[in-house]
Amino acid sequence: MPATIIDVAKLSGYSKATVSRAYASPDCVKPETREKIYAAAKALNYAPNAIARAMVTKQTENIAFIIHEKQYPVVLNPFYSPILEAVLQECNRHGYSAFISTDHDVRLPNGELYIKKHMDGVILAGQTDYQSILSFRKHNIPMVLLNNRMELDDLLCVTADNYNGAVQAMEHLYERGHRRIGLLAGAFSPEIYNARYNGYVSVLKKYDLPLDMRFVQDTEPTMEAAEQYISSILGMPDRPTAFFCTNDTIAIGAIKAALRAGLRVPQDLAIVGFDDSDNSRIIEPELTTVHIDKQQMGHLAAQKLFDMIDGNPIEEYWINTPTRLIIRSST
Amino acid sequence: MPATIIDVAKLSGYSKATVSRAYASPDCVKPETREKIYAAAKALNYAPNAIARAMVTKQTENIAFIIHEKQYPVVLNPFYSPILEAVLQECNRHGYSAFISTDHDVRLPNGELYIKKHMDGVILAGQTDYQSILSFRKHNIPMVLLNNRMELDDLLCVTADNYNGAVQAMEHLYERGHRRIGLLAGAFSPEIYNARYNGYVSVLKKYDLPLDMRFVQDTEPTMEAAEQYISSILGMPDRPTAFFCTNDTIAIGAIKAALRAGLRVPQDLAIVGFDDSDNSRIIEPELTTVHIDKQQMGHLAAQKLFDMIDGNPIEEYWINTPTRLIIRSST
DNA sequence: ATGAAAGCGCTAACAG
């Protein structure tokens, strides 16, 4: 059994209060005694017990990052990986640790678990269910929504500017001379789906381009689904000369379908994606895509969460991270 | 402030011991009173406090998954993602939560942090430093090494069979008729590097093929580094007709270099990778690669860790997950 | 600058 604060107190000859201070507020302790205490601690292989500490301070210095995406078999996908990475960095900076949870296969709502374990805050990414949000609220746990938005009072949401991202993609395709542009839309949350869809339609309208529903296709966001659809329309004489795909995975599937049919990308079919995930630079030709600043989103989400935890005032409850088009070789 | 066990006790008219039992060992409590207690709890919005519980049981029901890879800028790479996913699943199954930590930028050793926070166990992935291992040992924290191996008593290590994986790749290249085969070797940990290198050399020896050091190249495991090297040797008249690359990222870089030089893959240059990460199916032609059962590794690591936590006996301390070759279109 | 004592919310004997 590990040494406790009492053991250190005894060995060093001080009281446990002083030992406690030597760790929690070192400046309130004479340097000399501090050193003696550390020495005793070392000799005993003592490490302060964060559980006991949390018990009285009511702060665990832990947060939970809960990803809730039904769409992907793999939750740790190229979109969330960089976000997670950024969140982890921010945690390190604040001396916090992060629980990660992927909530696609929850029988008992994971929220409950993290309420019991007394998180100081939570980041809810993706299609979080309303009940969880309410739960955390009821327990006054600071919370930020990531890649999702809900119109609730004082609910901090960090999203990408999906509408303008779609507009950027479409404007680019128009400039490249495309007049028949299809849409391959992943089955994402309504919030994201609608924003990107509306961006698509608005540019069509702006330039009086046709909205041909044969080439506006909902799809699972997998390479295979996209490949299959694109293969099926490649033979049509009036098929689009370009497709706007609402994420990179879909776009890559589209490119592969074209390549395998012997078409050249972008000459015979131009493709633009969304996300600028790492994958977009793997496919050849490399993918033109709408860049989402995933790092930034992760950093912001975490920073704002720590602001809430620290009791700092929040000005903006909806943070819409700007996107920008990255032109590579698929258009 | 949240309701405590005492509030529930008062409201329900039972003692706190009974309330405790109603949650910890429901069968030791009359169904009737149990229901009353749950009702009271619900009315008070009570949730058992896991911190207080951990304080006395000495079990947090938390583990830490610490990834330590200096090689990658992004630690959550396509290799570790599926492993992490599997670990998370296993945690769910056991009612545990997992801290994730990426230890590339640690000022104060993260090990300390997790010792303070009293993990029930830790999984150390990648190039873990010896000090951390010793630390966890000293505090009797169950531990498993993942994708790494160290010759320490009673240290459970889960690895892929890197040697035989390399042999499989090389045998395949030989069967395909290649006689000049280069090696593009990522700067991984010695354990992994050596195993794959030895596999390469052993097949060369077996068939009396030349070991031409001009075409045995160490490289950072990035697409760019691989691209650059391959581009530089493509003009040589006696260059290899195939390369064995010690991970997929490198292999993809190699393919891209060949494609951009106007060569056909595999006709003009054959490439085989290692890992069978998701990326291997993004590049066209899709990559022939050595499959590592990353899910399996994650599951095993977690299962064994829980075995240790539960005090179950461990028979094998070195688990070497078999690999197999996945033949796609790059060879 | 340091010590004494109370208590955080829960579990685990031990009784009954």
Added chain:
DNA sequence: CTGTTAGCGCTTTCAT
């Protein structure tokens, strides 16, 4: 099946 009691290891007034 239920209640009583004594802590778990630490922080935090309040004194000194």
